Amino acid sequence: MIVGTQKPIEEIWEMVKEFKRVLVYGCNTCVAICHAGGGKEAEIIASMIRMKAIEEGREMDVNHAAIERHCEPEFFEPLMEDVKTYDLVLSTACGVGVNFLTQRIGEIPVYPGINTSFYGGVPQAGVFTELCGGCGNCILHLTGGICPIVRCSKSLLNGPCGGTNKGKCEVSDQVDCAWYLIVERMKQLGTLEKLLEIQPPKNWATGTHGGPRRVVLEHIAELEEKEEKAKAEVKK
Amino acid sequence: MKSGSNLERVILSGNPAVTAELGPPMSASPDEVVHKAHTLKGFCDAANITDCQTAVVRISSIAAAFIAYREGLEPVMQMTCRDRNRIAMQADLLGAAALGLKNCLCIAGDHQKFGAAGKLKGHPGAKNVYDVDTTQLVGILRKMRDEGLQEGGDKIEVAPKFFVGASWTPMGDPMDFRPYNLKKKVDAGADFIQTQGIYDMELFKSQVEKARNLGILEKTALLAGIIVPKSAMMLKYMDSSVAGVSVPRPLIDRMMKAKDAAGDDKKKAKELQEEEGMKIAVELIHQALEIPGVKGVHVQAIEWESAIEKIVKAAGLYPRPNIAEA
Numbered sequence: 001m002i003v004g005t006q007k008p009i010e011e012i013w014e015m016v017k018e019f020k021r022v023l024v025y026g027c028n029t030c031v032a033i034c035h036a037g038g039g040k041e042a043e044i045i046a047s048m049i050r051m052k053a054i055e056e057g058r059e060m061d062v063n064h065a066a067i068e069r070h071c072e073p074e075f076f077e078p079l080m081e082d083v084k085t086y087d088l089v090l091s092t093a094c095g096v097g098v099n100f101l102t103q104r105i106g107e108i109p110v111y112p113g114i115n116t117s118f119y120g121g122v123p124q125a126g127v128f129t130e131l132c133g134g135c136g137n138c139i140l141h142l143t144g145g146i147c148p149i150v151r152c153s154k155s156l157l158n159g160p161c162g163g164t165n166k167g168k169c170e171v172s173d174q175v176d177c178a179w180y181l182i183v184e185r186m187k188q189l190g191t192l193e194k195l196l197e198i199q200p201p202k203n204w205a206t207g208t209h210g211g212p213r214r215v216v217l218e219h220i221a222e223l224e225e226k227e228e229k230a231k232a233e234v235k236k
Numbered sequence: 237m238k239s240g241s242n243l244e245r246v247i248l249s250g251n252p253a254v255t256a257e258l259g260p261p262m263s264a265s266p267d268e269v270v271h272k273a274h275t276l277k278g279f280c281d282a283a284n285i286t287d288c289q290t291a292v293v294r295i296s297s298i299a300a301a302f303i304a305y306r307e308g309l310e311p312v313m314q315m316t317c318r319d320r321n322r323i324a325m326q327a328d329l330l331g332a333a334a335l336g337l338k339n340c341l342c343i344a345g346d347h348q349k350f351g352a353a354g355k356l357k358g359h360p361g362a363k364n365v366y367d368v369d370t371t372q373l374v375g376i377l378r379k380m381r382d383e384g385l386q387e388g389g390d391k392i393e394v395a396p397k398f399f400v401g402a403s404w405t406p407m408g409d410p411m412d413f414r415p416y417n418l419k420k421k422v423d424a425g426a427d428f429i430q431t432q433g434i435y436d437m438e439l440f441k442s443q444v445e446k447a448r449n450l451g452i453l454e455k456t457a458l459l460a461g462i463i464v465p466k467s468a469m470m471l472k473y474m475d476s477s478v479a480g481v482s483v484p485r486p487l488i489d490r491m492m493k494a495k496d497a498a499g500d501d502k503k504k505a506k507e508l509q510e511e512e513g514m515k516i517a518v519e520l521i522h523q524a525l526e527i528p529g530v531k532g533v534h535v536q537a538i539e540w541e542s543a544i545e546k547i548v549k550a551a552g553l554y555p556r557p558n559i560a561e562a
Contacts, residue, residue: 153347154317154364158371159417161344162405162432165479171349183410195413198375198420201322201368201387 001030001121002094003128004037004114012045012090013052015111019088020059022049024113025101026066027093034128037092037114039066045092045113070097076104084108118150136206136213142194144185151178157199159183238381238427239399241338242310243282245559246532247428247457252525253532254553255312255430255459256280256544258304260295269300273307275541279548281556282339284430284534287314290352291345291359298332305336312401313337316345321367322376322387329380333396341401341430342373371424374402378425402426404458406443407436408480415446422452429456430534433463433474435483437523444529453529460524464537464547465513467506468492487516514547521551 016022024046032038046064053060065083069075070093076083083089084106091098092113102110118130133150139157140147149155153171160179163170167180186192204210238244246253256276261268276283285304287297294300301311313332315325329340344366351358368376368387376387377400384395402421406414418429434440440460447453463481465471468491475483494512498505521533537543548554 153349154344154369155366156344156369158369158420159413160408160410161370162403162408163344163347163479164405164408164410165477167409170479171347177409179413180410183413187412192413192416196416196420198371198424201372201376204367 001033001119002096003034003117003120003130004031004092004094005034005117006036006041006045006092006114007112009045009048009052012113013049016049016060016088016090017052017056017058021061021085021087022046022063022090023083023086023088024049024062024064024090024092025070025083026064027068027070027091027097028066029069031092031094031114032066033122035126037094039064042066042092042113045090049090070094071100073100073104076101080104134207135202135204136210137203139199142197142199143182144189144191146178146182146185148178148182151176151181157202159195239338239397240561241282241399242559243312243339244399244427245561246281246557249557249559251557251559252553253428253457253459254280254548254556255532255534256283256541257286257534257536257538258283258300258309258311258541259286259289259539260297260300262292262294264295266295266303269295269303270307272541273304273309276544277307277309278556279545279554280535281532282310282312284312284314284341287316287343287345288319289346290356291318291348291350291362292352292356293359298328298335298337301332301337302335310339311337312339312341314341314343315373316343317366317369317373318345318348318364321365325368325373326376326380326386329377329396329398330392333398338397338399339401340377340398341403342370342377342426343403344370370402371420374400374421374424374426382425399427400425401428401430403432404429405432405480406434406447407439407482408432411443414443415450418447419450419452422456426456428459428531430459431461432480433461433478433536434520434524435471435474435481435487437520437527439482440524441527444527448529457531458529459532459534460520460527460530462517462520462524462533462535464517464535464540464543465491465509466538466540467509467513468495490516510543514543514550517543517547518550521547521553 024042026037026039026042028038042064046062049062067075089110090113091110095116098110098112119132120128120130132147135149153169164177169175169177258272285297285301297314301313304311348362348364349360351360377398379385381395381397384392404418471483471488471491474481494508495505498508524530
């Protein structure tokens, strides 16, 4: 899932204080699980903004709402007319949601209420760890299911650097050395010899370094188009 | 001859090679590099010029290497994977070769969060690169030299002829993978290897033996890293905090004894510890050179370049061989 963390209320206040009608708009999928931007958090942020407004003597109308997902258009539809009555939407969805709503909302600004952090998992309640770099060219079958792109602080592809200390990364003793984990896992699987093959320089163009990415599934897009047409025919 | 560098010639001659280290300053003045170059000249076959070590901005390795070269000290320029993508790396390698540099050590580089182990501000918020890793960088240098091709495949008019090096932390974890890690660097094209500082020679010996059994030590020149101990405190710190370094208790005890012998006299304590440290370094050099497959030593006297002359002489490694260019 996408992991996010709340922005400090001071930073949020600086963003929103000049607006009269503000909607704090939560997303009930990933960012709700990490307690950053679901409906509950949107409600809390909205009341914190109202308190700030009272403190500073500003007249503001601050409300909150939430939908299941901010990354697919159909989820927006039921609330869109209402959303468009605000001066500002403070989205507590991930950055995808902020961008996606921006493309659909017309002239109303959409500001980020959270910091979108990474793709991660929840090893225990309240703990989130980064596990995938979204590089667009997965090699997890070569590294025992442990991602060196994002779990190694140097994205090394051919083994550990000299900074591994007691299984931890030189960056912090709170961070596991990914290559330590990879070697241990490959030993467990009996496939250590796979690591002896030299991995050539990676083509990063499939990641964020090749410009904005787009995936098109021709057959699905065509099918959708056909269905739309058929519906239109029936209406006629 | 791959590069014709002095280091390569000494290694080929079969003499034990000696490399040292020169850390460039946080300064725009060449003076310190010039001074250190003169201190080291004649006492090593080549000196590594570190590339913003501990992720702190200093005179770039290539520029400082060129200053050293101009002063008559053969440099080993270093290139970290932290600061450059493959375009900048290859451009700098062409430039370095055009300036006359002939040795290059490829390293991952300390993470920018490291910032001189917290002693300086550094740039912990910097964006790192790591477009390629050490093994891949070694392969790029080899490809440029031997095939006259850039990583992307474009032809190079005049290929840069580097003697290609890589580092090795034999006792870092996961320790059983380290010999294989070395094999990958050698297979990629590393002509010489400089190791992390070694104090535990027995453990080092067993790791070298594993590497030898992989059949890679005939293909590369392994130079054992010797970090000259300066004080008991430094040894304790290295033992507890530096990755891949363990210091046997008797060595720490020897330094403690040297320190205690001075009583309350701090100046004397420093002198006695430095003296003992140099003795330890000489012993380590002798022990390392006895290990089959070790072809030389990489002696680092960190911010203490003046120690190199005494150590190299005491180790019986002076004068350095003068092997004429073919």
